Amino acid sequence: MAQEYKLKGISSLDLKNGEKREVEVDGIEGGKVLLAKMNDKTHAMSANCTHYGAPLKNGVLTPDGRLTCPWHGATGDVEDAPALDPLAKFDILEKNGGVYIKGEEATIKASRRSLNHKCSPQGPEKVVIVGGGSGTVGTVQALRENGYKSPITIISREPYLPIDRTKLSKALMKDVSKLLLRPEDYYTSAGIEKVTDEVTSVDFNKKAVSTKSGKSYPYTKLVLASGGTPKKLPLPGFKELNKIFVLRTIQDVEAILAAVGDGKKKIVIIGSSFIGMEVGNTLSKENDVTIVGMEKQPMERVMGEEVGKIFRGLIEKNGVKFRMEAGVDKATPSESKSEDVGAIHLKDGSVLDADLVVLGVGVAPATEYLKESGHVKLMDDGSLECNELFEVQGLKDVYAIGDISTYPYHGPGGNGSLTRIEHWDVAQNAGRSVGLSIAQPASKPKSFIPVFWSALGSQLRYCGNTVNGWDDLVLKGQPDEGKFAAYYAKGDEVVAVASMQMDPIMTKCAELMRRGKMASKSELQNGVNPLELSLPAEVKI
Numbered sequence: 001m002a003q004e005y006k007l008k009g010i011s012s013l014d015l016k017n018g019e020k021r022e023v024e025v026d027g028i029e030g031g032k033v034l035l036a037k038m039n040d041k042t043h044a045m046s047a048n049c050t051h052y053g054a055p056l057k058n059g060v061l062t063p064d065g066r067l068t069c070p071w072h073g074a075t076g077d078v079e080d081a082p083a084l085d086p087l088a089k090f091d092i093l094e095k096n097g098g099v100y101i102k103g104e105e106a107t108i109k110a111s112r113r114s115l116n117h118k119c120s121p122q123g124p125e126k127v128v129i130v131g132g133g134s135g136t137v138g139t140v141q142a143l144r145e146n147g148y149k150s151p152i153t154i155i156s157r158e159p160y161l162p163i164d165r166t167k168l169s170k171a172l173m174k175d176v177s178k179l180l181l182r183p184e185d186y187y188t189s190a191g192i193e194k195v196t197d198e199v200t201s202v203d204f205n206k207k208a209v210s211t212k213s214g215k216s217y218p219y220t221k222l223v224l225a226s227g228g229t230p231k232k233l234p235l236p237g238f239k240e241l242n243k244i245f246v247l248r249t250i251q252d253v254e255a256i257l258a259a260v261g262d263g264k265k266k267i268v269i270i271g272s273s274f275i276g277m278e279v280g281n282t283l284s285k286e287n288d289v290t291i292v293g294m295e296k297q298p299m300e301r302v303m304g305e306e307v308g309k310i311f312r313g314l315i316e317k318n319g320v321k322f323r324m325e326a327g328v329d330k331a332t333p334s335e336s337k338s339e340d341v342g343a344i345h346l347k348d349g350s351v352l353d354a355d356l357v358v359l360g361v362g363v364a365p366a367t368e369y370l371k372e373s374g375h376v377k378l379m380d381d382g383s384l385e386c387n388e389l390f391e392v393q394g395l396k397d398v399y400a401i402g403d404i405s406t407y408p409y410h411g412p413g414g415n416g417s418l419t420r421i422e423h424w425d426v427a428q429n430a431g432r433s434v435g436l437s438i439a440q441p442a443s444k445p446k447s448f449i450p451v452f453w454s455a456l457g458s459q460l461r462y463c464g465n466t467v468n469g470w471d472d473l474v475l476k477g478q479p480d481e482g483k484f485a486a487y488y489a490k491g492d493e494v495v496a497v498a499s500m501q502m503d504p505i506m507t508k509c510a511e512l513m514r515r516g517k518m519a520s521k522s523e524l525q526n527g528v529n530p531l532e533l534s535l536p537a538e539v540k541i
Contacts, residue, residue: 003104004101006098008023018061020036031109033046034046044090048111049069051082054070056070073507084182085112085114087111125221132160134162138435139223140187151191155217157196168250169247169278174250201370207220225404229366231361233328237332241333267355267358269291272294276358277454285319293323293325296324298322307475315456323350329346341357385407389445402430403420412494412496413493414465419467433448451463463497463509464494471490471491472521491521
């Protein structure tokens with residue numbers, strides 16, 4: 001039951017427009033709320049982001065009342081990934097020389113508002129979703145919160161409900177209960193069916209999905225969200241030998257951890273991009289880890305040589321060794337157990353002893369089930385071409401999101417160029433866009449700027465996209481200390497921003513990008529600080 005609680009250290013509502021202030025709640029241990037003033041009205045709400053608990057006092061408050069997390073770009077309402085739950089809001093009043101809020105203790109402590117998507121599905125329409133990842137969660141949540149009352153079926157070959165896949169590589173977490181994005185009772189209450197099966201084909205004329213078990217699932221709207229398949233190396237030894245792993249599922253994590261055992265293993269990570277760097281960093285605490293990469297510096301293809309060197313330095317401090325500008329020749333067996341890998345041979349003739357190997361060499365769109373379906377043309381990389389609404393070109397009532405979707409990018413430097421973005425956050429936002437389109441066909445989906453993050457000895461934040469490349473870099477901060485903001489420019493236009501230990505610079509830049517007001521390269525070079533730029537209310541994308 002809601003009751004009044006006094007706020008500590010505040011006697012009146014004296015905030016200025018656009019100001020935020022975190023205050024403690026008297027009588028509730030650890031209880032805090034955030035006060036924010038917009039258009040001459042002060043609001044009281046949860047103090048922490050509902051994603052990973054970032055303090056929203058450090059977030060970005062826009063003129064249109066959009067409060068954005070300083071870490072991963074989530075917003076205060078159910079609008080943008082990666083936060084699934086909205087903030088709780090509380091009535092606020094002044095009396096007896098103090099300021100009070102009205103709310104329930106449990107809600108104040110939880111720092112979130114629980115959603116009620118209870119539904120008893122009915123009607124002739126039916127949404128079928130292929131895949132059980134981040135995009136799927138975004139889709140089903142947007143469907144129910146926007147009034148869709150018909151049946152929803154999720155078909156996924158993974159035996160568990162949608163999980164926070166980012167924690168697999170960043171923490172090698174395997175406890176399903178700690179990974180689930182939503183508990184089972186959420187899906188049950190919302191009337192969402194989860195089927196564990198593998199989709200083998202789609203009949204787009206009959207509007208039906210067929211599975212490996214022989215069943216068929218009719219649909220009126222189909223959302224393809226089947227994600228990616230980790231690539232493997234077509235080199236001698238890699239197919240035949242054991243203890244060579246990829247990382248995509250909980251089962252993959254379990255297998256890796258079983259091979260690591262009590263630690264003190266020689267581990268070779270092949271691939272110096274995000275998965276390889278994250279896994280290498282996580283395993284370095286009790287093992288001898290070597291990362292092998294083809295570029296001069298890790299993550300160079302996306303982040304550039306100068307920034308990649310920063311990441312390398314951070315990981316090296318944790319004991320990881322690097323073999324860069326290196327090609328892999330073959331894997332050979334262990335002398336003690338011939339069925340297991342024992343070494344990785346590089347093209348320069350050097351040999352790396354290995355008790356186990358983890359491959360982080362990219363993913364391919366998981367669209368094998370569509371190759372014989374007809375009426376659909378896969379792009380050269382195996383993805384599906386979509387429009388701005390993520391509708392698959394040439395098909396009616398079919399959408400594609402996440403790793404399998406190539407769509408027109410209209411953010412800075414995009415100019416509508418087709419791009420495929422393999423980021424968890426993008427998949428969920430695309431799912432929310434699709435769910436809204438299906439539930440409310442006349443609506444206009446909210447724009448979003450791609451955001452991703454990574455754990456590389458310190459937390460990396462990134463927004464934007466370099467679909468048409470970049471030709472210059474403006475680096476600010478103290479890069480040698482792993483504290484920086486990197487601005488990637490194409491001509492004079494900043495198309496992407498990466499940061500470490502400089503929150504909320506990435507979030508502010510993402511909001512500026514949404515509004516077409518991001519500082520230019522020349523302005524940054526002349527000392528302009530994006531944190532000091534004002535945000536217009538209108539959205540340009």
